[in-house]
Amino acid sequence: MMGNSLKYFFADFTHENYRKLLKIAKQNDLFCDFTNYSPKENFIIWRHDIDFSVHSAFKLAAIEREENVVSTYYIHLHNEFYNPLEKEIADKLLSIKQMGHKLGLHFDTHFYDITNTNELRDSLSFEKNILEKTFDTEIHSFSFHNTNDFVLSFNEELYEGMINVYSRYFREEVPYCSDSNGYWRYERLEDILVSAKYKNLQVLTHPAWWQDSVMSPRERIQRCVKGRADNVMKRYDELLSSQDRENIDW
Numbered sequence: 683m684m685g686n687s688l689k690y691f692f693a694d695f696t697h698e699n700y701r702k703l704l705k706i707a708k709q710n711d712l713f714c715d716f717t718n719y720s721p722k723e724n725f726i727i728w729r730h731d732i733d734f735s736v737h738s739a740f741k742l743a744a745i746e747r748e749e750n751v752v753s754t755y756y757i758h759l760h761n762e763f764y765n766p767l768e769k770e771i772a773d774k775l776l777s778i779k780q781m782g783h784k785l786g787l788h789f790d791t792h793f794y795d796i797t798n799t800n801e802l803r804d805s806l807s808f809e810k811n812i813l814e815k816t817f818d819t820e821i822h823s824f825s826f827h828n829t830n831d832f833v834l835s836f837n838e839e840l841y842e843g844m845i846n847v848y849s850r851y852f853r854e855e856v857p858y859c860s861d862s863n864g865y866w867r868y869e870r871l872e873d874i875l876v877s878a879k880y881k882n883l884q885v886l887t888h889p890a891w892w893q894d895s896v897m898s899p900r901e902r903i904q905r906c907v908k909g910r911a912d913n914v915m916k917r918y919d920e921l922l923s924s925q926d927r928e929n930i931d932w
Contacts (some may be wrong), residue, residue, distance in 0.1 A: 690865040700892050704749045706875040716823040716845045722755050727884045728753040731788050734763045734890035735906040736774045741891045743778040756788035756825045787824040806842045861888040864899025
C-alpha cells in the first residue's frame with residue numbers, strides 16, 4: 683500500500699541510502715564502539731543485531747568498510763533464520779571480522795527461561811565461550827534479544843566481562859535509534875543525523891531490513907527466508923552430484 687510506503691519510509695531501507703546515512707553521520711560524529719567511546723566527545727555507536735540474515739550483515743559490513751566505518755555485529759546462537767555454526771555462515775561472520783568490524787553476542791534470555799542474575803551470568807559465560815572459540819576473537823559486549831521489562835532490569839554495566847549495551851548508562855544517557863521490525867521505532871535516523879540534535883547516539887540496525895531495492899518489511903523477510911531455502915536446496919543438489927548419486931524427484 684502506498685500509504686504504508688510513505689508512512690514507514692520504505693525507501694529509507696536500501697543499500698544506497700545506507701551509504702548516504704553513513705556519510706552524513708561521519709560529518710558530525712566520531713564513530714566508536716562500546717569499548718572506546720568517551721562521554722566528553724561527540725560519538726556515535728553503530729551496532730547490528732543479526733536477527734535474520736548473515737548475508738545481509740555481510741553486505742552492510744562491506745559498505746561500512748568502503749566508508750571507513752567500524753561497527754559491531756551481534757550474533758544470535760539460537761536463531762531460527764540462520765545457524766552461526768554452519769560453515770558458510772561462520773565463514774561470512776569471519777569475513778565480517780576480517781573487514782575490521784567487531785563481533786558481539788546477541789543473547790536470548792528466553793531460550794534459557796532465565797529468572798535471576800546467577801542464571802544470566804552462567805548462560806552468558808557459556809555463549810561467550812562458544813563465540814570466542816568459534817571465531818577466534820574476544821567478545822567485548824552483548825545485546826539482549828527481544829527485550830521486555832524483566833530483561834531490561836539486568837542493567838549493570840558488565841556481566842561476565844562483557845559490556846551490557848542495555849546498561850543503565852546507555853539507556854538513560856545516550857539517545858537511541860532503532861529500525862526494529864523494519865521501520866523507525868522512535869525517530870527517523872536521517873532526521874536525527876541531519877539535525878545533529880544529539881551530542882551522542884546509539885544506532886541499532888537489523889541488517890535484513892536493508893536491501894538493494896525498495897520493499898515492505900514483510901517482503902524483506904520473505905526474501906531472506908526464500909534465499910536461505912533456495913541456498914540449502916542448491917547445496918543438497920550439489921552434494922548429490924559431487925558424490926555421483928541419484929537426485930530422485932517425481
